[in-house]
Amino acid sequence: MTDPLSRRPATVADVPVVHRLIAACEESLHGEVTTSADRVAVELGEPGSEAVVVLGPEGEAAGWGWVRGRRATVDVHPRYRGRGLGGSLLSWAEARATGDRLAQSVPHSDLAAIALLESRGYAPLVTEWLLEIATDVEPEVPAPAAGVTVRAFRDGDERAAYQVIEDAFDEWQQRRMPYEEWVRHTVGRETFVAGASPVAFAGEEMVGAVLSTDGAEGRIQRVAVRRDQRGRGIARLLLLEAFRAFHRQGRRACTLWTHSDTGALALYERVGMTVRRSSTVYSKVLTVTR
Incomplete structure (x- = not known):
């Protein structure tokens, strides 16, 4: 029963x-x-x-x-x-x-969920990876490129960070988040850690940002660099700054999620991150008239 x-x-x-x-x-x-x-x-x-x-x-x-x-x-x-x-x-x-379609992320280890989705007509769309890096040893952080300065996120940075991050994400995401929604997902969360969320400036303009939340491990939630500033090592620098900040707060590992549409996996691997586990976003075209 x-x-x-x-x-x-x-x-x-x-x-x-x-x-x-x-x-x-x-x-x-x-x-x-x-x-x-x-x-x-x-x-x-x-x-x-x-x-x-x-x-x-x-x-x-x-x-x-x-x-x-x-x-x-x-x-x-x-x-x-x-x-x-x-x-x-x-x-x-x-x-x-x-x-006109519906998508859901499923871990590769959840074979029953994968079988259910496939039986209902869902097909793989993108692959997602949860990456990790040990921070039991404080990482070395290189000096920034000429003309670039880096500091921790602080009150008043919200609008500039939103612009940098959403402009970068527009290259692959289907929908740009309105500002208030973006705040709820990032800097407005209870677990947001400003001290482990470094931002980069070229002159007076913010050109890069890493936003993080805390848990048993440090969690990198957003990584973005303005298009015209890429290739200068800014993303790598910001990630290492975040890893160092979490190390100093007693966190011995950091994680982040990325997926195949971003093309960023190689960047994270170059800073020493490795794949802990993976999942797939399954998608289905909905044919029911609404």
């Missing part, structure tokens, strides 16, 4: 229960938890998004789904897998997607 399940919309009040679910999934798949509660809060509070949580008999989350535009997330607690819950939540997400 299976436990009875109930389903209801999820809100920001559900951050703790949803985060526990995600943590259980990550622990089961990877032996570690990398998603922070404040990231879940950002997603649940995202304007234009919808979310649902499936609850077990004791109020624990058995699964959840989230959708906004073309992006979706579906997670099922390890204890509740094999009951068709993943397929049900995927159908829920497809019915609420507002774009």
Whole structure:
């Protein structure tokens, strides 16, 4: 006999229960938890998004789904897998997607999720990598190029950092984030660490930025250099500055995510990062008329 399940919309009040679910999934798949509660809060509070949580008999989350535009997330607690819950939540997400396709990222180790998506007509779109570097030894940071200065992020840098980062990301992302949304995803997060978020200037103009959040490890969230300043070692310099800052804060490793559309994997490997694990974004064209 299976436990009875109930389903209801999820809100920001559900951050703790949803985060526990995600943590259980990550622990089961990877032996570690990398998603922070404040990231879940950002997603649940995202304007234009919808979310649902499936609850077990004791109020624990058995699964959840989230959708906004073309992006979706579906997670099922390890204890509740094999009951068709993943397929049900995927159908829920497809019915609420507002774009002409839907995409979801799936770890390469989650064979059941991959099989489900492929059975529903999803195909690989891009590869994502979680990169890591040990920071148990303080890294050496080279001097900046002539005319370039580097310092830690501080109040008042938000607009300039937004411009640099979104201009750089426009080269591959499908949608430019509005400023307020960008703040929620970056410098407005509870775990944002200004001291480990170096920014670079050429004269008075910001030309590069690395934005980081904290956890058990340092987490690099954004890396960008203005197009006309590339090839001067600025990205490498900013990354090493961030690694050094996290080392001095007692963090013994740093991580970041990148994907195949950015073309940045080689840069991160040159500063000593290696792939810890990978995932694939699966995408499906939606044919249902809305």
